[in-house]
Amino acid sequence: MHLRLIPSALLVACLVSPGGTLAQMTASASSAPISSLKAVAQVEGITEYRLANGLRVLLAPDVSKPTTTVNVTYLVGSRHENYGETGMAHLLEHMVFKGTPKFGNLMQELDKRGMDFNGTTYFDRTNYYQTFSANPDNLKWAIEMEADRMVNCFIARKDLDSEFSVVRNEMESGENSPFMSLWQRMTATAFDWHNYGKPTIGARSDVENVKIENLQNFYRKYYQPDNAVLLVAGKFDPVTTLALIQKEFGAIPKPTRILEPTYTQEPVQDGEREVTVRRTGDTQLSAVLYHTAPGSHQDSAALAALFEVLADTPNGRLHKSLVEKKLAVKINALNFDLAERGFVMFFAELQKNQSLSLVRKALLLELEGIAQKPITEAELQRAKASLLSAIEKTINNPQMLAVQLSESIAIGDWRLFFLFRDRIENLTVAQLQSVALNYFKASNRTAGQFIPTTSPDRVKAPENTDVVKLLENYKGKTAVSEGEVFDVSPANIEKRTQRLSLGNGMKLILTPKKTRGETVSGHFTLRFGDEKSLFNQATTANLTAHMLMRGTAKMQRAEIAAKLDELKTQLEVTGGGQTVTLRFDTVRKNLPTVLSLIKDILQAPSFPAKEFELLVDLEAPDKANAFFIAGLPLLLQDTDADFIPLQLANRILGGGTKSRLMDRLRQKDGISYGAGSQLSASSYEPSAMWVLYALYAPQNLDKLKRGVEEELAKFVKDGVTAEELADAKKAWQEERKIARAQDASLAASHVAQTAANRTMAFAEKNDALIESSTLDEVNAAIRKAFDPRNFLNVYAGDFANAVKN
Structure with missing residues (x-):
């Protein structure tokens, strides 16, 4: 049977055409101090200031990105919690989104402005960030x-009271996974005294019984300027921004209380330990944990490279010795670089018919047998290439860098991020061998059970690093090249875009621009087949796409992965239905080689049998959560007059954290960690689906049904309000701007538009339709299309045990 093949490709890159169509790069911000406020440190384009009240301020301007990220890191995490306070730092993270008298509910306000935001809690820190379209009003707010x-x-x-159920719902989400359960119990066994042995989310009893006065005192103690670091990254004016920071944060008095440093030190472990978790299900896990060094210690870089040598897939020793030899189906690993002595964990995942004893023996042979099987120079170079590629990608992305620096701040100082890179560059095989022999030994291991020993071989524990002394003369390297100021309006993007048809029928779309670090993003889609040739082939199509990266006629899977690291490239292949899609990020100088590699992957896949057998999915049983999903099919195309009004209606119903379903199920009823709705419509025919969903505990099924039914009835009867519509318009437009500012997202958008014979003019038209949609049009569209009685409702969960409990 003849298959119709229509390939298309797009590159978003710093490709300079002979005609010189690229705008000139805007001059980078001066690295000199920009205020009377003294700069206390400068490294690679980032400048640190300190206010009189103790607040540390980091400014990282980058005019090439039309977005700005504001990130606040508080030096408080689960390490700082006292007896009975486990989970308090994380609970407080939830509570501060409830807002202030001046700004109201912050989650709703952030969502209304279309900002990308989150808050996270870890062992040593809590951080909050927002990324938004760069403009003075957004930054000021x-x-x-x-x-x-x-x-x-x-x-x-x-x-x-209302947030208790939400946090419990989050706890139960973690309890679904055998992996998370074993992790928690292993760390509790490995640490006798230190809070690193307790999960950040805390004990259920502590969270449920915390006194509001204790939570308020915790907030007042740690949420202060002398315990925080404010970072602004992306496109902004440094002078006015620093003045604004001095005005707003400088008005906060320096607290009179003194924060005493934590002093609990975990003693050196004096023998093997073991823990067993017994739960129902089909998944087996064998795991090993070792105590390691603080994240600021010299050993941390060598440990990171050793981690790559051992745990990488498909090049790592554990993958080769366990997965490829059919002892296990998967390797997972975690490396914790923390403010004080951290730890590393290795997990092997098994099917029920595989032997735990054989896997444990093979696992320990690799981890503790490095004296007999030394690290090679080739392994070191591959590990360095992988780590340095990831670091470079982070430096070239202001949002990623802003959030990643929270981790370096938490372990002592933001400049440790750059020092870590320098240490990776200078690593030797001898350093990896040394840390392996010092840390990966039986007396320092937690694997399952405790076994006493008469002659323990104890680890030589490193001391904490004096980070101030370590970094007092550190200058770093030259900052990476900046990109241009780029207008993300559809009209400007279309003006920049070149559309070509190659001799073989391929459609090529190029949007040249100067990018930070000369990065390139590409999106390549192959379309094939029809409804007859592809009938009942969905699984085959999906597996075929996953197999493309697992070997070619010239290269094995491990060689492909190593080559991508060498080329500083991230490549993803997905597929299903009628398409195979490749997405990649690389740097300009490596682009020709990357395209040649992609050609080999597409034209000469070898489909190795041993790799096909490794494509196994395992289910995680014993679910503590339930899931609700409902679908309403519609005769709707994305060019229909009702499409934009219905999308606006969907945003109001369940399209974000400030939506009716989230307000009802999370904020009011407190029964769901996540709930919402989605509306998707075809570009080719009248075919659409309106989907509702919610995560909840099985015992709350009746509350969930009642809440959803009442909200849907109100949605149809009363429609939406003018204020809701205005907020939805603003948030959607902001999100569209941010998406157009991301090269990978823009590349994907170009490919989808080309497949539908569209250009950026279609996006510009939709922008105008969003603004012009009226309240009457939106409510009329709801009444026309939305009938709750026509939804197919599915409720999945362990309801029998919920009733029993």
């Missing part, structure tokens, strides 16, 4: 909001 959040949050009893 974010700075003012974070200054207010620092000291004026409600932290009220009524909010605590």
Whole structure:
């Protein structure tokens, strides 16, 4: 049977055409101090200032990205919790989104502005960030909001009561996984005294019984300027931004209380330990944990490279000795670089018919047998290439860098990020061999059970590093090249874009621009077949796409992975239905080689049998959560008059954290960690699906049904309000701008538009339709298309045990 093949490709890159169509790069911001405020440190384009109240401020300007990221890191995490307070740092992270008297509910306000935001809690820190379209109003609002959040949050009893169920729902989500359960119990066994042995989310009893007064005191103690680092990265004016920070944060008084450093030190382990977790299910896990060095210690770089040598897939020793030899189906590993002595964990995942004893023996032979099987120079170079490629990608992305620096701040100083890179570059085989022999030994191991020994071989524990002394003369390297100021309006993108048809029928779309670090993003889609030739082939299509990266006539899977690291390239292949899609990120100088590699992957895949057998999915049983999903099919195409009004209606119903379903199920009823709705419509025919979903505990099924039914009935009967519509328009437009500012997202958008015979003019038209949609049009579209009685509702969960409990 003849198959119709229509390939298309797109590159978003710093490709300079002979005609010189690229705008000139805007001059980079001066690295000199920009205020009377003294700069206390400068490394690779980032400048640190310190306010009189103790707040540390980092400015990392980058004019090439039309977005700005504001990230606040508080030096408080689960390590700082006292007896009975486990989970308090994480619970407080939830509570501060409830807002302040001045700004109201912060989650709703952030969502209304279309900002990409989150808050996270870890062992040594808590951070909050927002990424938004670069403009003075957004930045001013974010700075003012974070200054207010620092000291004026409600932290009220009524909010605590409703948030309990949400946090419990989050706890149960983690309990679904055998992996998470074993991790928690292993760390509890490995640490006698230190809080690193307790999960950040805390003990259920502590969270459920915390006193609001204790939570308020915790907030007032740690959420202060002398315990925080504010970072602004991306496109902004440094002078006015620093002045704004001084005005808003500088007005907060320096606290009179003194923060005493934590002093609990975990003693050196004096023998093997073991823990067994017994739960129902089909998945087996064998795991090993070793204590390691603080993240600021010299050993941390060697440990990171050793981790790559051992745990990488498909090049790592564990993958080759366990997965390829059919002893296990998968290797997972975690490396914890923390402020104090951290740890590393290795997990082997098995099917029920595979032997745990054989896997444990093979696991320990690799991890503790490095004296007999030394690290090679080739392994070191591959590990360095992989680590340095990831670091370079982070440096070239202001949002990623802003968030990643929170981890370096947490372990001592933001400059440790760059020092770590320098240490990786200078690693030797001898250093990897040394840390392997010192840390990966039986007396330092937690694997399953405790076995006493008469002559323990104890680890030589490193001391904590004096980071100030370590970095007092550190200068770093020259900052990476900056990109241009790029207008992300559809009209400007279309003006920049070149559309070509190659001799073989391939459609090529190029959007040349100067990017930070000369990065290139590409999106390549192959379309094939028809409804007859592809009938009942969905699984085959998906597996075929996954096999493309697992070997060619010239290269094995491991060689492909190593080559991508060498080329500083991330390549992803996905497929299903009628398409195979390749997405890649690389740097300009390596682009020709990357395209040649992609050609080999597409034209000469070898489909090795041993790799096919490794494509196994295992289910995680014993679910503590339930899932609700509902679908409403519609005769709707994305060019229909009702499409934009219905998308706006969907955003109001369940399209974000400030939506009716989230407000009802999470904020009011407190029964769901995540709930919402999605509306998708075809570009080719009247075929659409409106989907509702929610994660909840099985015992709350009746509450869930009642909440959803009441909200849907109100949605149809009363429609939406003018205020809701205005907020939905603003948030959607902001999200569209941010998407067009991301090279990978823009590449994917170009390919989808080309497949539908469209250009950026279609996006520009939709922007105008969003703005012009009226309240009457939206409510009329809801009444026309939305009938709750026609939804197919599915409820999945362990309801029998919920009733029993």
